[in-house]
Amino acid sequence: MQESSRDPALADSPPRPAGSLTQPLTAGAFVRNAWYMAGWVDQFRQSPLTHRTLLDEPIVIYRTDAGVWVALEDRCAHRFAPLSRGQLIDGCRVQCPYHGLQYDATGACVHNPHGSQRIPSRARVRAWPVLERHKALWVWMGDESPSPAQVPDFSVLDEAPELHVTPSDGILIRANYQLVIDNLLDLSHTSFVHEGLLGNQGMTASAIECDTQGTEVTVNRHASAVPPPGMFAPMWPGHPALVDSFTHMRWMAPSTLRLMTGICEPGADPASGTGYHGLHMLTPATAGTTHYFFTAVRFGVRTPDPNFNSDMQTRIARLRRFAFEEQDAPVIESQQAVLDAANRTLDPVLLEVDAGPARYKRVLEQMIAREAATR
Ligand code: FES
Ligand SMILES: [Fe+2]
Structure with a gap:
């Protein structure tokens, strides 16, 4: 069942523990019984x-x-x-x-x-148990017996033609992993942090929908009849002046995310459009640092032309790395510095756009608490 941005995760919360939304409640606390990506296989x-x-x-x-x-x-x-x-x-x-x-x-x-x-x-x-899957190495960090079936599903990476996949990439962010998840599940920031690249301020009125299924939270946004964001316009030569822009982000506990984003004809099914699957694998290094691995797989590719697709592959890889390293990371790292410097417990104001982060944090807190209870 999907719900609008008037989300119970916000409405019925509270008073939530101070700092619960943007200040990692349990800095240094991790879900341990999970597969965490250690890096791309080629790196090892x-x-x-x-x-x-x-x-x-x-x-x-x-x-x-x-x-x-x-x-x-x-x-x-x-x-x-x-x-x-x-x-x-x-x-x-x-x-x-x-x-x-x-x-x-x-x-x-x-x-x-x-x-x-x-x-x-x-x-x-x-x-520790370790296995290779989806071009990456995954390490099981807990004491319970691991199942290979619990590796997050990034199989979209396995089947795609080479020119439709951006090179495997990653950066280290000097912030707690929950701040990075907050960022990725908060679709509203694209209108400001990535204005003109992944979003624009004309999209702020579009509704954000959330859903929780077990240990997964999805956040969807659909903007109707907007100018195509700069990332997507070149993927569709001859695109209409106005398009529908869609973003479907899925958080998979504890710290990986899969995105489907792109543009389509106004009113059309997003699956008929063009865009990419963004794969985001976060692994806490420490309480204050996070390995952030990422790549992207295109869908709805408009032409088989290898030169066009090679150019597009390079363009998407560069723009995404720029967005994460030069736009997201500075905001997140400065946010961490502000939290570290606070001389009192902070209690964030909640907006409708915080529904996704509030939902995943509730699931994550429950998982961490359950593990702590069994130790
Ligand atoms: S043999 Fe490893 S520290 Fe001495
Ligand atoms: Fe971002």
Whole structure:
């Protein structure tokens, strides 16, 4: 069931805990039993051992010669040196750079080069489940048994022709992941932060609809008979002067989002238009930093011309990176700085446009609380 922007998540809230909308309530609290994207697979092929900080955990990721991906605690059990600065031995064991202990893919120390070579029973590091899917590596950060079926569905990425997909990309944002989700589920900011590129101020009157289904929240906006936003106009040579502009954003707990956005003939079905699926994978690095991975897959491509589609691929990739890195990130990071500097608890004013963020935050809080209760 869809509801308008007069959303119960706002109407019946309150008084909500101070700062609950834009100030991460539980900074440093994460849903742990979930697959988190560690990066694009290609990034892990550039060196034998790669460090990542995910959910405050230092992790070293590598692929064995047998083709198995491994994610180990990047902190030697002896004196805590980072294993990622060591070496991969025989294509399967990690050797610590400091005193040479070697660990296997389960995290067990299997070689001590010193003295009697006895291996203390506590000489082991943690290992996390890791798998490859949708051109990315996903790490299961919780204690419960993982199911590969729980990896967020980005299969649209697997099937698309190469020229219809922008290169795999990502940035690190110096802000809590919830501020980034707030931004992505808040469609209204495009009219200001991305004016002329992804939206314009003529779109602010259009209704935003929200829906919650289990652990997913969707936020949709449809603007009728507006000038095509700058991102989309070139995708449709000969487009009408006025078009319908649509944005359908889906949050999938805990921190990935899938967008379908584009333009179509006024009054037409959005599926008949042209645009792209925007894929947004957020992984908390720490309470104050977020890995933000993204790419886009076009739909309703108007011509098979490879030159046109190659140009469009480059244009979309550049514009999206510009929008996220030069427009969104500065606002979000300065917002985090303001929150960090506040000398009192902040209580944000809520607008109708906050319905989506309010809804997802409620689901996320429940998930975090449920995990905390079982620990
Ligand atoms: S710190 Fe790793 S072997 Fe000493
Ligand atoms: Fe944005």
